[in-house]
Amino acid sequence: MSYDRPDHHTRKAKAQGFAARSVFKLEELDQRFRLARPGASAVDLGCFPGSWSRYLIQKQMKVVGVDLKAPAFGGATWITRSVMEVEAEELLAIVGPVALFVSDMAPNTSGNRFTDHMRQIALAERALALAETCLQPGGAFVAKVFDGEEANTFVKSIEARFRTCKRVKPDATRDRSVEFFVVGTGFTGGPAKGAESTGPA
């Protein structure tokens, strides 16, 4: 069976006007963690083709999306550039303090599991660096991660900055996928200076 064959989730997404099946991952995370807040701001990293942004717009959030390509609809501000070239100040100038920061970014896969894992972690770490400056206290953070050697270190960095941190594999994630999502809620503003140091004082 082809991996890309449209499945139940893909057909359901199209029928509901969403460009990608991944919308059901965000919907499940939202139902579980109450992420969307009407009237508040959200940043969507890796937003193309736009199903997560459309979902958040429908929840009446003010959305700025970042991707190499812009979704083909309005209602949000699109930044069409690599996340590595986007600064937190730029996001803040568009939407102000952010209540929800989501990243479904995925690198082009090389076929080498370790390389793909490390590229994915670099994207997730960039998402966290931007979120640390943009999130308002109590805000929430979601990032996709490909499981592997550095995944636990990344999860620990979320644990240090949020009141709760969970690893979740939504139902809409394909069974064979190595991806999972880290969900942090209750942003605390980051660890105390030196709290993450592992070396001697």
Ligand SMILES: C[S@@+](CC[C@H](N)C(=O)[O-])C[C@H]1O[C@@H](n2cnc3c(N)ncnc32)[C@H](O)[C@@H]1O
């Ligand atoms: C799985 S798709 C996102 C799907 C989206 N959440 C939706 O529901 O429509 C992953 C996206 O990450 C984007 N991406 C990969 N590397 C990126 C980077 N360096 N900066 C911004 N976006 C990136 C890709 O262009 C791709 O559109």
